[in-house]
Amino acid sequence: MKVFLIRFIFLFLIRFFIYSLAILPFCYVMIFVETSITKLFLLLGSILLIPILIILHTGLLCYLCPKVPDGSYKPFSTYFIKWFLRDLIADTVISSRLLNNMTNRIDFLRVSFYGLLGVKNISTLVLASDVLILDANRFIFGKNIFIGYDTLISGHFVKNRKLVLEKGRFGDNVQIGACSRIAQGVKIGDNSIIGFGVKISVDCVIGNNVKIYNASELDAGVVIEDNAVIGKKCLLGKNAVIGENSYIGDYSTVGSRITLRKNSKIGELSVIKREI
Numbered sequence: 001m002k003v004f005l006i007r008f009i010f011l012f013l014i015r016f017f018i019y020s021l022a023i024l025p026f027c028y029v030m031i032f033v034e035t036s037i038t039k040l041f042l043l044l045g046s047i048l049l050i051p052i053l054i055i056l057h058t059g060l061l062c063y064l065c066p067k068v069p070d071g072s073y074k075p076f077s078t079y080f081i082k083w084f085l086r087d088l089i090a091d092t093v094i095s096s097r098l099l100n101n102m103t104n105r106i107d108f109l110r111v112s113f114y115g116l117l118g119v120k121n122i123s124t125l126v127l128a129s130d131v132l133i134l135d136a137n138r139f140i141f142g143k144n145i146f147i148g149y150d151t152l153i154s155g156h157f158v159k160n161r162k163l164v165l166e167k168g169r170f171g172d173n174v175q176i177g178a179c180s181r182i183a184q185g186v187k188i189g190d191n192s193i194i195g196f197g198v199k200i201s202v203d204c205v206i207g208n209n210v211k212i213y214n215a216s217e218l219d220a221g222v223v224i225e226d227n228a229v230i231g232k233k234c235l236l237g238k239n240a241v242i243g244e245n246s247y248i249g250d251y252s253t254v255g256s257r258i259t260l261r262k263n264s265k266i267g268e269l270s271v272i273k274r275e276i
Contacts, residue, residue, distance in 0.1 A: 010088050018061070018092055022053035055099055055109050058092045059116035065089065067118075070138075072162045080163055083156075087135070090117070094132055101129050121145075128178065135165070135184075142171045142190065148178035157184045157202055164202075171208065195232065213250070225262065 026046040033039040065086040073080040093099045093113065103109045104127035114122040118137035125141050128149040133139070138155025147153070156165050164184065171190035176182070181199045188194070189208035196214040200206075204218050207226035212218075216234040224230065225244040234248055237256030242248065246260050249268035254260065259275045266272060 007084075007088065010085070011091070014061075014088055015092055018054055018057050018089075021057050022050045025049055025053075051099055051102060052109065055093055055103055055113050058089060059113040061089045062086055063116040063118075067137075068165060070166050072159070072164050074162055083163065083165065090134075090136075094134065097130065100132065104131055105129065138165060138167050138184070140167060140169045142169075142174065144172060145170050145174045145176075147176045148180065148196070150178055151176055151180045151182070153182045155184050166203070177214065189226065207244070219256065231268065 026043065029039060029042040029046050033042055066082045068079050068083045068086070071079065073083070093103055103113045107123075110125070110127065111122050114125075114136055119125075119139070119141060121141050121143050124143045124145065126146045128147065128151075130150040131147050131153075132151075133153045135155025139153065155168065156163060158164070166185035168182070168185050169187040171188055171192065173191045174188050174194070175192075176194045177196035177198060179197045180194055183200060183202040183204075185203040186200050186206070187204075188206045189210065191208055192206055192210040192212075194200070194212050195216070198212050198215065199217040201218055201220040201222070203220055204222045204224075206212070206224045207228065209227045210224050210229070212224070212230040213232040215232055216230050216236070218224075218236045219238040219240070221239040222236045222242075223240070224242045225246070227244060228242050228246045228248075230236070230242070230248050231250035231252060233251050235253045236242070237254055237258065239257045240254045241259040242254070243260050243262035243264055245262055246264040246266070248254065248266045249270060251268055252266055252270040252272070254272045258272055260266070260272070261276060264276050266276075
């Protein structure tokens with residue numbers, strides 16, 4: 001209850017400050033401009049400018065916040081508080097569907113906002129509507145990446161009552177399907193394709209030229225080596241390893257800590273409980 005109360009108070013103060021800055025042009029026009037026609041046009045312009053200023057001010061405040069290195073942090077430790085403050089500021093844009101979609105879909109705003117957050121290669125990153133990237137500075141994006149509608153990407157998670165921060169990486173020419181979920185520390189190689197509704201848990205490593213088809217799920221620590229193909233609605237258990245050039249058919253399950261050697265071929269509806 002204490003954490004939620006503190007979060008509410010800080011969130012209110014931060015948004016009050018950002019919104020106040022954003023409406024300054026509107027207030028100036030209302031007070032100092034007297035000509036009716038000019039005032040009307042300036043008022044319309046200042047109203048349209050408000051969401052843009054909110055996005056830019058939010059990005060600038062995030063840029064000014066102290067950087068937090070990767071690691072595991074206890075609640076209310078120094079680094080936790082620094083991350084918490086930056087997260088609350090970024091939430092001004094990310095939690096608003098209008099502001100978030102404006103940021104994702106308008107090139108100038110996307111490059112400016114995510115650039116201030118510390119994201120590289122943002123000019124070649126294509127984000128569909130309703131994409132949410134939490135802790136965007138925790139991800140290294142390659143060139144020519146597409147992320148589909150309603151996908152959630154997170155750079156943090158909680159383990160053993162501690163905040164865990166770790167960098168993830170997306171290689172060049174990666175495609176992420178709509179409604180996917182990608183957790184902290186995930187690394188995806190060049191030219192890989194992730195299908196619709198795929199769930200990738202923490203610290204998974206996906207090689208180059210990998211294809212994962214719709215609605216498959218990867219548990220924590222899964223490794224998929226280069227050129228592997230995972231069919232639709234497959235389940236890969238914790239720390240499973242799928243060897244290079246392997247193929248797993250649709251609706252198959254690979255148990256936890258199972259290793260499939262390279263060039264393995266698994267048919268549809270298979271359940272793998274031992275190494276192959």
